[in-house]
Amino acid sequence: xxxxxxxxxxxxxxxxxxxxxxxxxxxxxxxxxxxxxxxxxxxxxxxxxxxxxxxxxxxxxxxxxxxxxxxxxxxxxxxxxxxxxxxxxxxxxxxxxxxxxxxxxxxxxxxxxxxxxxxxxxxxxxxxxxxxxxxxxxxxxxxxxxxxxxxxxxxxxxxxxxxxxxxxxxxxxxxxxxxxxxxxxxxxxxxxxxxxxxxxxxxxxxxxxxxxxxxxxxxxxxxxxxxxxxxxxxxxxxxxxxxxxxxxxxxxxxxxxxxxxxxxxxxxxxxxxxxxxxxxxxxxxxxxxxxxxxxxxxxxxxxxxxxxxxxxxxxxxxxxxxxxxxxxxxxxxxxxxxxxxxxxxxxxxxxxxxxxxxxxxxxxxxxxxxxxxxxxxxxxxxxxxxxxxxxxxxxxxxxxxxxxxxxxxxxxxxxxxxxxxxxxxxxxxxxxxxxxxxxxxxxxxxxxxxxxxxxxxxxxxxxxxxxxxxxxxxxxxxxxxxxxxxxxxxxxxxxxxxxxxxxxxxxxxxxxxxxxxxxxxxxxxxxxxxxxxxxxxxxxxxxxxxxxxxxxxxxxxxxxxxxxxxxxxxxxxxxxxxxxxxxxxxxxxxxxxxxxxxxxxxxxxxxxxxxxxxxxxxxxxxxxxxxxxxxxxxxxxxxxxxxxxxxxxxxxxxxxxxxxxxxxxxxxxxxxxxxxxxxxxxxxxxxxxxxxxxxxxxxxxxxxxxxxxxxxxxxxxxxxxxxxxxxxxxxxxxxxxxxxxxxxxxxxxxxxxxxxxxxxxxxxxxxxxxxxxxxxxxxxxxxxxxxxxxxxxxxxxxxxxxxxxxxxxxxxxxxxxxxxxxxxxxxxxxxxxxxxxxxxxxxxxxxxxxxxxxxxxxxxxxxxxxxxxxxxxxxxxxxxxxxxxxxxxxxxxxxxxxxxxxxxxxxxxxxxxxxxxxxxxx
RNA sequence: GGGCGGUUAGCUCAGCUGGAAGAGCAACUGGUUUACACCCAGUAGGUCGGCGGUUCGAACCCGUCACCGCCCACCA
Numbered sequence: 001x002x003x004x005x006x007x008x009x010x011x012x013x014x015x016x017x018x019x020x021x022x023x024x025x026x027x028x029x030x031x032x033x034x035x036x037x038x039x040x041x042x043x044x045x046x047x048x049x050x051x052x053x054x055x056x057x058x059x060x061x062x063x064x065x066x067x068x069x070x071x072x073x074x075x076x077x078x079x080x081x082x083x084x085x086x087x088x089x090x091x092x093x094x095x096x097x098x099x100x101x102x103x104x105x106x107x108x109x110x111x112x113x114x115x116x117x118x119x120x121x122x123x124x125x126x127x128x129x130x131x132x133x134x135x136x137x138x139x140x141x142x143x144x145x146x147x148x149x150x151x152x153x154x155x156x157x158x159x160x161x162x163x164x165x166x167x168x169x170x171x172x173x174x175x176x177x178x179x180x181x182x183x184x185x186x187x188x189x190x191x192x193x194x195x196x197x198x199x200x201x202x203x204x205x206x207x208x209x210x211x212x213x214x215x216x217x218x219x220x221x222x223x224x225x226x227x228x229x230x231x232x233x234x235x236x237x238x239x240x241x242x243x244x245x246x247x248x249x250x251x252x253x254x255x256x257x258x259x260x261x262x263x264x265x266x267x268x269x270x271x272x273x274x275x276x277x278x279x280x281x282x283x284x285x286x287x288x289x290x291x292x293x294x295x296x297x298x299x300x301x302x303x304x305x306x307x308x309x310x311x312x313x314x315x316x317x318x319x320x321x322x323x324x325x326x327x328x329x330x331x332x333x334x335x336x337x338x339x340x341x342x343x344x345x346x347x348x349x350x351x352x353x354x355x356x357x358x359x360x361x362x363x364x365x366x367x368x369x370x371x372x373x374x375x376x377x378x379x380x381x382x383x384x385x386x387x388x389x390x391x392x393x394x395x396x397x398x399x400x401x402x403x404x405x406x407x408x409x410x411x412x413x414x415x416x417x418x419x420x421x422x423x424x425x426x427x428x429x430x431x432x433x434x435x436x437x438x439x440x441x442x443x444x445x446x447x448x449x450x451x452x453x454x455x456x457x458x459x460x461x462x463x464x465x466x467x468x469x470x471x472x473x474x475x476x477x478x479x480x481x482x483x484x485x486x487x488x489x490x491x492x493x494x495x496x497x498x499x500x501x502x503x504x505x506x507x508x509x510x511x512x513x514x515x516x517x518x519x520x521x522x523x524x525x526x527x528x529x530x531x532x533x534x535x536x537x538x539x540x541x542x543x544x545x546x547x548x549x550x551x552x553x554x555x556x557x558x559x560x561x562x563x564x565x566x567x568x569x570x571x572x573x574x575x576x577x578x579x580x581x582x583x584x585x586x587x588x589x590x591x592x593x594x595x596x597x598x599x600x601x602x603x604x605x606x607x608x609x610x611x612x613x614x615x616x617x618x619x620x621x622x623x624x625x626x627x628x629x630x631x632x633x634x635x636x637x638x639x640x641x642x643x644x645x646x647x648x649x650x651x652x653x654x655x656x657x658x659x660x661x662x663x664x665x666x667x668x669x670x671x672x673x674x675x676x677x678x679x680x681x682x683x684x685x686x687x688x689x690x691x692x693x694x695x696x697x698x699x700x701x702x703x704x705x706x707x708x709x710x711x712x713x714x715x716x717x718x719x720x721x722x723x724x725x726x727x728x729x730x731x732x733x734x735x736x737x738x739x740x741x742x743x744x745x746x747x748x749x750x751x752x753x754x755x756x757x758x759x760x761x762x763x764x765x766x767x768x769x770x771x772x773x774x775x776x777x778x779x780x781x782x783x784x785x786x787x788x789x790x791x792x793x794x795x796x797x798x799x800x801x802x803x804x805x806x807x808x809x810x811x812x813x814x815x816x817x818x819x820x821x822x823x824x825x826x827x828x829x830x831x832x833x834x835x836x837x838x839x840x841x842x843x844x845x846x847x848x849x850x851x852x853x854x855x856x857x858x859x860x861x862x863x864x865x866x867x868x869x870x871x872x873x874x875x876x877x878x879x880x881x882x883x884x885x886x887x888x889x890x891x892x893x894x895x896x897x898x899x900x901x902x903x904x905x906x907x908x909x910x911x912x913x914x915x916x917x918x919x920x921x922x
Numbered sequence: 923g924g925g926c927g928g929u930u931a932g933c934u935c936a937g938c939u940g941g942a943a944g945a946g947c948a949a950c951u952g953g954u955u956u957a958c959a960c961c962c963a964g965u966a967g968g969u970c971g972g973c974g975g976u977u978c979g980a981a982c983c984c985g986u987c988a989c990c991g992c993c994c995a996c997c998a
Contacts, residue, residue, distance in 0.1 A: 303998090304998050306998095311998080314998080316996090376995090424925070425925075524993085525993090528994095599935080607935085615946070615947070615960090622960080625957040631957090675935090679945075694957075790952085792955085876942085884978085885978040885979090889979090891941085893941095
């Protein structure tokens with residue numbers, strides 16, 4: 001073992017297989033220590049390349065979605081780093097208000113501690129911080145295991161000091177600009193977490209529900225004629241006398257808060273009673289029957305109960321018509337203790353009250369019927385409980401205003417979604433955007449910087465002193481100020497991530513260099529939550545020298561979701577999640593990363609399975625063994641190798657192929673076609689380099705010393721280096737390990753220059769020659785296998801009346817053909833011996849005389865089958881060539897191509913026929 | 923109700939600008955030649971969801987239908 005510690009490398013003979021468990025941790029430490037992740041260590045002139053990580057929740061642990069998202073980001077970062085950019089991959093975490101508060105509260109309960117309310121706010125928040133320091137952020141270490149090359153020295157947290165300052169500054173400025181305000185309106189209320197949530201945090205799900213039809217008796221026993229039968233023209237033919245109005249509801253408990261019953265103004269059935277009153281049963285109040293555009297006469301009875309404080313539609317109707325709104329429930333979804341709620345229901349849970357209300361209505365003979373019905377019901381995305389629309393005071397951002405610039409920057413192409421069709425999703429939401437409710441009735445988060453005086457005035461400031469100054473200017477000194485109890489939606493701080501993490505509001509060098517970032521990589525499920533809001537905030541707060549808004553990222557790459565083998569979305573509730581760390585333990589991080597990248601086709605979800613990852617582990621082993629082979633054959637890296645001086649056809653061919661591969665990988669990554677890039681390097685490494693180059697090189701490598709051997713050794717080493725380079729973004733660990741083990745290097749692979757396809761010489765005739773050789777060997781192998789020639793049998797091959805060109809191919813590569821196609825002796829003849837098998841290669845015929853082995857009927861069958869295939873192909877071509885329109889309208893090169901294909905087929909056909917004729921004699 | 927995507931080999935998916943249907947896995951056959959059985963060599967398997975249209979030519983473009991997914995939406 002040679003110790004190259006002076007370079008930070010340890011040179012050792014390669015073990016039989018790669019040991020990821022051991023190597024990954026060691027290599028990661030080396031990278032980090034070398035400063036590779038730190039863009040400030042890059043050349044001062046280097047162009048920046050910047051990605052901000054989608055900050056994982058501080059409570060999070062690595063799941064497959066993270067693994068995919070971060071693998072793709074890491075591929076981009078490593079690629080651009082190798083291309084000489086000053087790469088900043090900005091890491092960090094999100095404080096995840098609800099999730100974190102939940103975790104700590106659960107922990108308190110489990111430990112038998114007092115709950116947060118009895119602890120008090122300050123003690124609880126301290127407790128959360130303590131939790132964060134001790135057990136938060138596990139995920140960052142898990143990202144290291146994946147190989148993520150983030151600049152960890154810059155790790156930020158949405159609740160840290162700098163980011164909190166950014167939040168305050170944004171809040172205050174938006175408030176002063178009138179883009180952020182407090183309002184009393186209906187919000188989505190989560191009775192489990194006892195907080196408001198935004199529209200986006202509500203999941204509407206179809207559930208089995210009921211549609212209850214109630215009678216609301218008319219005041220004073222009044223009656224009217226209600227039509228119940230109609231003729232073909234829709235005119236009523238039969239009536240019944242009613243002393244009630246029929247309404248229907250899916251939420252009977254809300255009737256206690258009804259302020260009116262509404263019917264459509266054009267609805268003739270109810271015209272006689274509009275303006276009258278009906279009894280609200282149970283509550284024993286009389287409520288008006290009003291006309292409003294909202295009710296659909298064709299739905300249900302056409303009459304709608306109006307519960308302004310608990311339904312978004314009713315709220316609008318109530319406001320339009322000045323109908324009183326009764327808040328029925330408390331923060332936990334229990335009926336309030338208020339005079340307008342009948343005593344028997346007070347303080348009871350909403351769903352218990354529902355049952356009681358139905359029973360009580362029924363008991364009074366007012367229940368008309370109950371229908372089973374699928375209904376769309378709103379649920380809290382985190383709590384899973386039914387969301388209750390509630391009338392409360394909350395803070396809002398005028399998203400409509402901020403959306404304007406965010407929309408136009410995508411319309412103009414300044415910011416571009418990849419794949420492009422996601423911009424439609426973005427537009428659709430942005431163009432119909434509602435005010436964003438940003439206040440949360442939680443304790444963990446950025447506390448809203450608003451203070452109230454006893455008389456209800458509001459003062460917003462960066463801190464209490466700032467607010468006090470403003471308050472005292474109007475209220476005189478010594479005014480009592482009470483801060484708003486609420487905190488901000490976590491996404492409010494996430495929206496600032498692309499600039500807050502770079503130091504804003506301070507004017508830092510990092511901000512100058514790395515904003516705007518280069519690309520955002522994320523999944524489509526947070527386009528609204530995060531991408532849209534970063535666009536809005538970035539454009540509003542970041543301006544260039546001319547004062548124009550600056551987008552946070554010019555490109556937004558949207559990848560798919562991870563799904564299981566059956567195509568089901570992975571989720572905790574389904575229990576079908578696959579733990580990426582498990583897969584890393586089992587197969588190594590490289591294998592997992594490659595599996596993810598190789599399947600990350602644009603616009604497609606990624607299916608992950610053990611089998612797939614295992615396959616790519618095998619690939620890394622394959623590469624490892626190829627490297628062992630080069631080591632055993634003394635293929636030493638020669639830094640002074642002049643590629644253009646390579647004389648061997650084999651060298652020229654593999655260099656040409658290397659250039660092609662380098663081009664494909666580079667273009668693939670540049671176009672965010674990760675699957676194409678991964679597959680290109682996979683095929684080249686395995687199917688070209690290992691399967692053919694190394695096999696073709698063996699006779700030389702194992703032959704006598706000399707310039708030929710020296711060249712092939714050096715070229716082979718060079719090509720393997722290029723493979724390591726091209727594969728590094730995908731499989732960083734095994735490639736780095738091999739890189740360091742194969743030679744004494746100036747730098748780790750992570751910092752090595754990317755392959756330059758244009759600098760690798762290509763030679764078309766060499767490429768053609770070797771590819772023809774490969775075809776010939778493949779053909780011989782195929783025929784042998786098909787004719788059941790024993791694998792070990794060494795046989796004779798006779799060239800039949802070969803052209804000079806074909807003769808040359810044989811002469812030049814006899815060894816290789818012999819070795820790889822198992823040919824013992826070569827000879828020539830004017831005619832194929834009777835009963836020999838024929839291999840037809842281009843325009844050449846080779847005979848394999850195998851009388852004792854050959855099965856004549858099998859050979860006839862083989863040849864006949866091919867003849868038929870060719871005749872079919874020729875038929876297709878002839879049809880085209882005899883089609884005048886084809887001949888006159890198709891481009892000449894297509895016509896020529898068809899003609900030349902026909903010639904080739906004809907030649908082959910003739911040779912096959914000849915063979916068949918000869919066989920028929922036997 | 924609106925929007926987006928999908929339907930290609932047994933399975934999972936490529937197929938980019940219309941011009942000879944591809945890969946991986948699985949299956950089958952054969953292999954202990956000193957890089958690799960986490961391997962090697964080979965074989966089979968497709969009416970490109972259906973129907974129309976455009977075109978000299980369609981897996982690809984247009985229309986339509988069917989089925990499958992996802993997102994958005996206030997029908998009480």
